[in-house]
Amino acid sequence: MSGTMAEQSIPQGHELLVQLENIFESDPLIDEVGFVPPAQIVELNEKADGLDHVTTHFWSKDHKLAISMEVLKPLLQAAKDAFTVACREYKEFANLPVDEICLDSPASESFTENEVMKHSKALLLLSCDFRSAWNSRKLVASRRKSLSLYMEELLLSKLILSYAPKSEEAWSYRRWVIKMIDGTFPNMQDILKNESKLVEGIAEKLKMNYRAWYHRCWLVSYMTAQQVFDEFNQSRKWAELHVADNCCFHYRRRLMLRMLEDYLLQQTEACFLYSSDLSVMWNEELYWNELLIKRFIGREALWVHRRFLAQCWIKHFVSLSSDTPLDGFLDHELELIRTCMHVGGDDFGDNEVHADLASAYILWISPQVTTDRGAAFLAKLKKSGDVNILAKSCPGKKLLLEDLVGNQSLMPRPIFPSVKTPLLALIPSSPSLWVSIFPSLRTAAILLLPRRTSATAYLR
Amino acid sequence: MGELEIDKHVQYILDVEKKRDFESLLMEHIRMNGAYWGLTTLYLLGKLEKVDQDAVVEWMMKCQHDCGGFGGSIGHDPHVLYTLSAVQVLVLFNKLDMLDAEKVSNYIASLQNEDGSFAGDIWGEIDTRFSYCAICCLALLHRLDKINVEKAVNYIVSCKNLDGGFGCTPGGESHAGQIFCCVGALAITGSLHYVDKDRLGWWLCERQVKSGGLNGRPEKLPDVCYSWWVLSSLIIIDRVHWIDKDKLTKFILNCQDRENGGISDRPDDAVDVFHTYFGVAGLSLLEYPEVKPIDPAYALPVDVVNRIFFGK
Numbered sequence: 116m117s118g119t120m121a122e123q124s125i126p127q128g129h130e131l132l133v134q135l136e137n138i139f140e141s142d143p144l145i146d147e148v149g150f151v152p153p154a155q156i157v158e159l160n161e162k163a164d165g166l167d168h169v170t171t172h173f174w175s176k177d178h179k180l181a182i183s184m185e186v187l188k189p190l191l192q193a194a195k196d197a198f199t200v201a202c203r204e205y206k207e208f209a210n211l212p213v214d215e216i217c218l219d220s221p222a223s224e225s226f227t228e229n230e231v232m233k234h235s236k237a238l239l240l241l242s243c244d245f246r247s248a249w250n251s252r253k254l255v256a257s258r259r260k261s262l263s264l265y266m267e268e269l270l271l272s273k274l275i276l277s278y279a280p281k282s283e284e285a286w287s288y289r290r291w292v293i294k295m296i297d298g299t300f301p302n303m304q305d306i307l308k309n310e311s312k313l314v315e316g317i318a319e320k321l322k323m324n325y326r327a328w329y330h331r332c333w334l335v336s337y338m339t340a341q342q343v344f345d346e347f348n349q350s351r352k353w354a355e356l357h358v359a360d361n362c363c364f365h366y367r368r369r370l371m372l373r374m375l376e377d378y379l380l381q382q383t384e385a386c387f388l389y390s391s392d393l394s395v396m397w398n399e400e401l402y403w404n405e406l407l408i409k410r411f412i413g414r415e416a417l418w419v420h421r422r423f424l425a426q427c428w429i430k431h432f433v434s435l436s437s438d439t440p441l442d443g444f445l446d447h448e449l450e451l452i453r454t455c456m457h458v459g460g461d462d463f464g465d466n467e468v469h470a471d472l473a474s475a476y477i478l479w480i481s482p483q484v485t486t487d488r489g490a491a492f493l494a495k496l497k498k499s500g501d502v503n504i505l506a507k508s509c510p511g512k513k514l515l516l517e518d519l520v521g522n523q524s525l526m527p528r529p530i531f532p533s534v535k536t537p538l539l540a541l542i543p544s545s546p547s548l549w550v551s552i553f554p555s556l557r558t559a560a561i562l563l564l565p566r567r568t569s570a571t572a573y574l575r
Numbered sequence: 576m577g578e579l580e581i582d583k584h585v586q587y588i589l590d591v592e593k594k595r596d597f598e599s600l601l602m603e604h605i606r607m608n609g610a611y612w613g614l615t616t617l618y619l620l621g622k623l624e625k626v627d628q629d630a631v632v633e634w635m636m637k638c639q640h641d642c643g644g645f646g647g648s649i650g651h652d653p654h655v656l657y658t659l660s661a662v663q664v665l666v667l668f669n670k671l672d673m674l675d676a677e678k679v680s681n682y683i684a685s686l687q688n689e690d691g692s693f694a695g696d697i698w699g700e701i702d703t704r705f706s707y708c709a710i711c712c713l714a715l716l717h718r719l720d721k722i723n724v725e726k727a728v729n730y731i732v733s734c735k736n737l738d739g740g741f742g743c744t745p746g747g748e749s750h751a752g753q754i755f756c757c758v759g760a761l762a763i764t765g766s767l768h769y770v771d772k773d774r775l776g777w778w779l780c781e782r783q784v785k786s787g788g789l790n791g792r793p794e795k796l797p798d799v800c801y802s803w804w805v806l807s808s809l810i811i812i813d814r815v816h817w818i819d820k821d822k823l824t825k826f827i828l829n830c831q832d833r834e835n836g837g838i839s840d841r842p843d844d845a846v847d848v849f850h851t852y853f854g855v856a857g858l859s860l861l862e863y864p865e866v867k868p869i870d871p872a873y874a875l876p877v878d879v880v881n882r883i884f885f886g887k
Contacts, residue, residue, distance in 0.1 A: 365748040
């Protein structure tokens with residue numbers, strides 16, 4: 116917008132601000148806002164009847180509000196100016212430090228409070244991450260301590276998230292309000308349920324929304340064991356329909372870790388809920404994930420999820436349950452990898468990605484495996500004849516692999532000469548895997564690694 | 576490979592400051608961060624002298640509150656995010672003596688919680704980003720003794736995930752930006768032994784996509800800003816050789832607006848100061864000629880950091 120020319124034909128910012136605030140006052144339930152080209156406002160106003168408000172620059176009906184993009188700049192400037200004045204006056208009342216300002220007209224506290232709420236709302240609508248405006252509302256709400264006001268504040272945040280779903284401040288504000296409600300008012304459980312629903316709705320509109328899903332993860336620590344369990348069951352369907360959304364799978368991981376934590380801590384409620392079911396549940400998640408991996412080719416989020424599932428499975432469940440021995444699990448994983456490396460041809464390179472992800476997965480979980488089993492696992496891997504494919508299909512990790520096996524000629528590295536440390540740290544028990552991939556390293560690997568009967572026997 | 580359009584980027588940054596359009600009005604609340612991004616870029620490109628330093632400092636000092644913290648702009652509430660930027664800019668200008676370091680440090684120390692975490696301001700939102708801001712800021716002011724460093728470190732470690740990465744709070748999803756903050760804070764406090772370097776290095780090097788650019792988490796598109804977050808973390812944990820540096824350099828250079836200056840998130844998108852800084856800082860980490868070296872943990876030029884810690 117080029118300043119003066121555009122501003123000549125539109126009213127002063129102050130007038131626009133009054134119009135906008137009147138609309139809000141007459142309909143506090145506005146739940147969606149859009150910024151539209153001026154021509155569209157004209158069109159909307161012509162078409163519709165029974166409008167709540169008829170102005171040249173705004174349109175509002177059925178709790179929806181449209182604002183002409185043409186007026187955004189003067190409106191924002193006016194909102195900012197009005198807010199700044201109101202906020203300073205209010206802080207004076209609240210007896211908080213303000214910058215040097217002389218108040219020439221005394222106003223009543225509740226009047227100033229209303230001014231702050233009115234102007235900060237208009238301001239936040241136009242500039243959603245304006246932190247000081249959110250803060251001023253926190254100040255008012257924390258002094259009033261009324262549940263109905265807190266609930267209204269959640270609505271305002273929701274309104275802003277309707278067009279700015281990534282707004283960090285709008286999400287942070289919700290957490291502040293929830294913390295204020297927690298412990299003082301009895302309806303936390305309902306609020307948690309609504310919050311979860313809200314995140315799901317917003318995540319639907321904008322995929323992989325880190326801020327939204329972080330908010331949902333944050334809620335987990337407030338949930339009862341039953342709620343955690345319900346959330347876990349309810350989020351499955353959504354994940355299935357959004358297999359590329361790593362955030363949702365992370366949310367499931369968060370819930371699973373909370374259940375595991377509760378179980379390990381032997382909390383009464385949790386014990387009653389999960390007890391032996393936890394390993395069954397883990398197994399089901401592995402099975403479900405496998406189905407999705409086979410159905411949706413080349414989806415990184417699914418493989419990332421599997422890494423987590425396998426990592427915890429090996430650590431927590433293999434030793435607990437005699438009917439799920441490690442060998443069986445690893446055999447199964449090898450079979451899965453094999454299937455994934457031989458998917459039929461396509462034109463989009465998805466299969467290549469799929470095979471790459473599968474290789475990375477098996478390399479990722481190998482350090483989790485203990486010495487003896489590891490050697491047997493690798494022997495199988497070698498026997499299966501897939502090792503070459505494995506090495507070949509990991510182009511994305513070429514540099515990483517080269518470094519780990521110490522092929523200095525391929526990747527000169529003046530600063531980081533240590534080969535031994537990363538190799539030992541990453542694959543402490545599976546040296547032979549690297550040797551299988553890069554046979555020329557056999558001697559080096561034997562020299563580098565502590566001697567382990569099973570591993571060296573395999574190398575011979 | 577195209578060259579880095581140094582003169583155009585310098586001009587772009589100098590012009591941004593003068594703009595008074597809707598966009599700049601929208602960004603007013605983070606102007607302090609903008610100052611840090613723009614000025615550090617100018618420093619890395621050897622053109623800091625083009626700025627009226629006294630005028631910048633005068634404006635900055637008006638953003639400071641009685642409590643010691645800085646706001647994002649004049650009249651805006653104080654927050655640790657802007658306080659760090661203000662301190663960084665004063666360090667760039669070699670004007671830390673303008674500051675009552677004791678007061679600023681007390682403000683930051685007041686934000687530490689019992690569990691070692693840091694709130695961003697008096698309203699209590701907790702995030703490992705704020706831990707980084709607090710730790711980096713206090714280190715630059717030589718006042719890390721104001722906080723309980725051990726607890727601060729333990730809190731960051733409690734945000735580590737099984738994939739080796741870090742999130743905002745315990746259980747939060749790994750994100751390259753958060754990882755930089757956590758790894759940076761651990762580096763500054765000499766606590767890198769808590770990082771699972773190979774596991775994290777693996778996760779970070781998987782951020783490189785076919786085009787050579789880096790994304791910030793699985794399944795996302797590449798973005799120039801991750802050239803900073805991912806690359807600096809990889810350097811700190813000694814694993815930067817696990818990515819293809821040439822391809823990344825090419826990706827960043829392709830994101831330049833060769834006509835009007837500035838760098839965008841991806842090729843052909845609109846440029847902004849944020850991405851211009853992260854692009855140039857990324858190239859600096861990649862040892863691109865004509866760009867001064869930057870320290871991966873303090874996010875300040877190496878010679879500036881040396882001046883602070885070794886009096887050089």
